[in-house]
Amino acid sequence: TQLLEQSPQFLSIQEGENLTVYCNSSSVFSSLQWYRQEPGEGPVLLVTVVTGGEVKKLKRLTFQFGDARKDSSLHITAAQPGDTGLYLCAGPYNTDKLIFGTGTRLQVFP
Amino acid sequence: DTGVSQDPRHKITKRGQNVTFRCDPISEHNRLYWYRQTLGQGPEFLTYFQNEAQLEKSRLLSDRFSAERPKGSFSTLEIQRTEQGDSAMYLCASSLSQVSYEQYFGPGTRLTVT
Numbered sequence: 023t024q025l026l027e028q029s030p031q032f033l034s035i036q037e038g039e040n041l042t043v044y045c046n047s048s049s050v051f052s053s054l055q056w057y058r059q060e061p062g063e064g065p066v067l068l069v070t071v072v073t074g075g076e077v078k079k080l081k082r083l084t085f086q087f088g089d090a091r092k093d094s095s096l097h098i099t100a101a102q103p104g105d106t107g108l109y110l111c112a113g114p115y116n117t118d119k120l121i122f123g124t125g126t127r128l129q130v131f132p
Numbered sequence: 133d134t135g136v137s138q139d140p141r142h143k144i145t146k147r148g149q150n151v152t153f154r155c156d157p158i159s160e161h162n163r164l165y166w167y168r169q170t171l172g173q174g175p176e177f178l179t180y181f182q183n184e185a186q187l188e189k190s191r192l193l194s195d196r197f198s199a200e201r202p203k204g205s206f207s208t209l210e211i212q213r214t215e216q217g218d219s220a221m222y223l224c225a226s227s228l229s230q231v232s233y234e235q236y237f238g239p240g241t242r243l244t245v246t
Contacts, residue, residue: 064237122174
């Protein structure tokens with residue numbers, strides 16, 4: 023059973039389009055992290071959301087934590103080819119290890 | 133560069149051989165984690181240290197795997213008698229214990245067992 027489910031699994035869009043990636047769980051998390059990973063590299067931390075309902079912005083990326091702290095979303099405005107990568111949500115589970123979502127692979131074409 | 137570093141970046145080995153990977157965390161971070169990632173999946177937790185103490189090991193970590201962090205700084209992950217199923221990206225991450233959920237990852241070691 024996957025604790026964190028992401029959707030969609032794959033997304034292929036044209037430069038300039040908007041998109042939203044979802045991360046859902048039946049469990050409550052004290053925080054959720056979003057990472058971006060490029061092929062052959064480790065995940066890079068983008069943001070941490072901690073408070074239910076919290077919204078954080080990172081340039082064209084907007085992250086939201088659900089009110090019940092069971093879900094999160096990542097919205098990208100005017101996607102660019104440089105946004106291409108694997109987007110992973112993650113959260114601390116039981117102890118301090120991170121549980122990762124299933125991932126969303128984004129491809130942005132020029 | 134003050135990020136997490138891992139060595140080697142790539143390792144190709146024959147089944148049955150032993151391999152060892154090294155991770156150097158961000159210098160002020162007292163927590164160090166090892167994860168494994170297979171193609172198309174998110175990373176899976178293997179083990180973590182606070183300073184030199186190994187605090188948790190996943191059931192994924194069979195007795196062929198051993199990890200150490202002898203002086204509370206760098207860590208090594210050894211795999212004995214490698215199997216083809218061990219082929220994966222091995223990722224190291226570090227954090228401060230006060231914000232342990234904010235983990236910073238190294239570039240990974242890609243292991244291929246032939």
